[in-house]
Amino acid sequence: MQLRLYDTLTREKRPFTPLDPENVRMYVCGPTVYDFAHIGNARPVIVFDVLFRLLRHLYGADHVTYVRNITDVDDKINERAARDFPGLPLNQAIRKVTEVTEKQFHEDVDALGCLRPTIEPRATEHIAEMRTLIEKLVAGGFAYVAEDHVLFSPQAMNAANSVLPRYGALANRSLDEMIAGARVDVAPYKRDATDFVLWKPAKPGEPSWPSPSGIKSEGRPGWHIECSAMAWKHLGEQFDIHGGGIDLVFPHHENELAQSCCAFHSGRMANTWMHNGFLQVEGDKMSKSLGNFVTIRELLQTDKFGGRNWSGAALRLAMFKTHYRQPIDWTVQSLIEAEQVMAHWKMLVSRVPIAQIKILPTQKLERVLLDDLNVSESLSELHDLARIAQKDASARDRLYANLVFLGLLPDQLELAKQGAAEIQHEIKLPEHPDATTLEVFRPKIEKSLERFFLTLPSSANTTATTTTASVILTGEVRYVFLDNWTKYNPYYLSQPDRAHVENTIGIEKLNNLIRERLNARARKDFKGSDRIRDELAAKGFVLKDGKDPATGEPTTTWEIAR
RNA sequence: GGCCACGUGGCGGAGUGGUGACGCAGCGCUCUGCAAAAGCGCGCACCCCGGUUCAAUUCCGGGCGUGGCCUCCA
Numbered sequence: 001m002q003l004r005l006y007d008t009l010t011r012e013k014r015p016f017t018p019l020d021p022e023n024v025r026m027y028v029c030g031p032t033v034y035d036f037a038h039i040g041n042a043r044p045v046i047v048f049d050v051l052f053r054l055l056r057h058l059y060g061a062d063h064v065t066y067v068r069n070i071t072d073v074d075d076k077i078n079e080r081a082a083r084d085f086p087g088l089p090l091n092q093a094i095r096k097v098t099e100v101t102e103k104q105f106h107e108d109v110d111a112l113g114c115l116r117p118t119i120e121p122r123a124t125e126h127i128a129e130m131r132t133l134i135e136k137l138v139a140g141g142f143a144y145v146a147e148d149h150v151l152f153s154p155q156a157m158n159a160a161n162s163v164l165p166r167y168g169a170l171a172n173r174s175l176d177e178m179i180a181g182a183r184v185d186v187a188p189y190k191r192d193a194t195d196f197v198l199w200k201p202a203k204p205g206e207p208s209w210p211s212p213s214g215i216k217s218e219g220r221p222g223w224h225i226e227c228s229a230m231a232w233k234h235l236g237e238q239f240d241i242h243g244g245g246i247d248l249v250f251p252h253h254e255n256e257l258a259q260s261c262c263a264f265h266s267g268r269m270a271n272t273w274m275h276n277g278f279l280q281v282e283g284d285k286m287s288k289s290l291g292n293f294v295t296i297r298e299l300l301q302t303d304k305f306g307g308r309n310w311s312g313a314a315l316r317l318a319m320f321k322t323h324y325r326q327p328i329d330w331t332v333q334s335l336i337e338a339e340q341v342m343a344h345w346k347m348l349v350s351r352v353p354i355a356q357i358k359i360l361p362t363q364k365l366e367r368v369l370l371d372d373l374n375v376s377e378s379l380s381e382l383h384d385l386a387r388i389a390q391k392d393a394s395a396r397d398r399l400y401a402n403l404v405f406l407g408l409l410p411d412q413l414e415l416a417k418q419g420a421a422e423i424q425h426e427i428k429l430p431e432h433p434d435a436t437t438l439e440v441f442r443p444k445i446e447k448s449l450e451r452f453f454l455t456l457p458s459s460a461n462t463t464a465t466t467t468t469a470s471v472i473l474t475g476e477v478r479y480v481f482l483d484n485w486t487k488y489n490p491y492y493l494s495q496p497d498r499a500h501v502e503n504t505i506g507i508e509k510l511n512n513l514i515r516e517r518l519n520a521r522a523r524k525d526f527k528g529s530d531r532i533r534d535e536l537a538a539k540g541f542v543l544k545d546g547k548d549p550a551t552g553e554p555t556t557t558w559e560i561a562r
Numbered sequence: 563g564g565c566c567a568c569g570u571g572g573c574g575g576a577g578u579g580g581u582g583a584c585g586c587a588g589c590g591c592u593c594u595g596c597a598a599a600a601g602c603g604c605g606c607a608c609c610c611c612g613g614u615u616c617a618a619u620u621c622c623g624g625g626c627g628u629g630g631c632c633u634c635c636a
Contacts, residue, residue, distance in 0.1 A: 043636060248635085277636095280630095285630085329574085368576095377577075524595075533597080
């Protein structure tokens with residue numbers, strides 16, 4: 001089966017054929033970095049992360065280039081810089097704002113299980129490309145200089161009558177409609193109401209660069225041109241996929257397309273234009289004035305939304321419930337369900353022999369993803385597998401692989417390897433230790449592992465000649481107990497939940513008490529067992545007893561009481 | 563005003579020209595020292611009115627309703 005994607009430009013699902021299968025190229029409009037990203041910003045990041053993962057699967061991880069820009073030149077950034085760092089020169093203040101915001105953004109989307117794009121270019125590092133594009137447009141007669149501005153003329157584009165697309169084709173509207181519907185005041189230097197700014201003079205104190213097209217005074221770019229420039233620089237004149245939120249269709253993408261196609265005399269910028277639907281909060285448009293504005297950070301770390309914090313995996317799963325092109329209603333109820341389902345799935349896959357599993361989607365998962373990323377339908381595959389996972393270890397393993405593939409769980413083997421590498425380095429263990437050496441180091445290793453929150457196979461699952469340490473260090477991890485967390489999977493437990501553990505009891509003590517209670521239960525010492533349950537309950541932990549489906553061995557998991 | 567989506571069981575939400583995904587909630591049962599999980603089973607929906615068709619929730623037309631874009635916005 002072939003990948004089919006819905007293209008906004010042609011308004012149909014089309015088979016996807018890359019221009020170059022050796023280098024599949026995708027551009028997604030990233031954040032303007034002036035404040036914490038809100039949950040609406042998270043949607044395209046997650047949607048196109050899934051597409052990125054799928055493309056890597058189809059064409060190979062080294063054959064996909066995913067560019068997501070960082071817009072660091074913008075009026076809002078300037079305002080924020082002046083407000084937050086009044087003592088600093090503006091340019092320095094701006095750098096502070098953009099650096100801090102970019103770091104926050106990365107932390108947030110990491111927590112949502114998103115891979116980093118291949119390239120994250122910054123607008124300010126592409127001013128030269130912007131100037132080049134602008135000069136090409138002026139030379140081609142698509143743009144003109146007026147009062148130190150450079151303006152793009154959609155009329156000129158349509159008059160050119162060549163291979164160029166019609167201006168308005170993407171947004172499906174005509175120039176006449178736009179003129180009729182124009183609500184903006186038309187600046188006197190514009191020849192037509194629909195002309196838009198490519199370059200504008202900088203006001204005193206604003207960041208500025210040498211202007212193109214013979215303009216003497218310094219200036220700064222208009223909105224839209226930065227994406228044309230960065231896409232060109234990193235993906236070429238034409239590329240495969242251009243994505244973003246549906247609200248970007250007009251004017252942002254329409255104008256990008258116009259600029260790029262006119263600059264290169266091309267009929268296409270991206271072959272496929274993809275747009276995710278809008279996000280609403282409890283049925284209303286999210287806006288600061290309605291007071292329902294919520295950031296990713298607030299969801300992860302505060303109780304602002306629904307009176308509690310949420311794990312990154314649950315936020316991601318909640319996004320998956322609605323097809324990416326549909327509007328999504330962001331509700332507390334939906335997050336409660338997602339959190340519950342994630343807990344169930346994690347319990348099911350807690351004893352997967354991760355070293356033996358290839359992270360590949362099942363056929364059904366692949367099939368539904370190939371059909372325009374039908375992630376919501378893929379959930380029925382996950383639930384099907386979960387239903388039989390209890391009895392069928394291969395279904396359990398496939399469930400695990402699917403969860404990792406979709407980014408709902410981190411790859412436990414990778415985490416274990418990272419942890420092992422750190423430990424090895426830390427305690428100065430030889431690179432390929434023999435069994436005797438490992439025995440000598442064993443207490444140290446186990447202590448370090450505790451600190452990294454990696455839980456090892458129980459002794460029943462290791463042979464006499466294989467120490468727990470060698471199991472980790474040779475990468476042959478059989479089990480990772482997901483009801484703990486690791487240092488490396490920040491989207492498993494949320495920050496406040498982790499802090500709760502640290503502040504109340506500490507992970508080491510918690511694990512010890514659970515082990516102690518399991519022993520007590522084995523002795524039928526139910527008084528002792530209940531004492532431990534009560535002790536932990538008083539600290540806010542709910543214990544749940546179960547059985548390992550394979551071995552019948554009793555297990556206990558915990559969660560934080562809500 | 564122009565353009566565009568959407569309307570599925572108590573709730574969320576896929577999908578389809580002809581035996582109705584899936585999840586949550588609910589009900590019944592099983593298992594379990596306790597508690598909670600977990601397992602099994604049940605519900606029989608597609609806004610209204612026309613049309614096309616042997617057959618429409620699915621296609622077409624109209625209506626009603628909700629939302630979005632046209633202005634910074636993912």
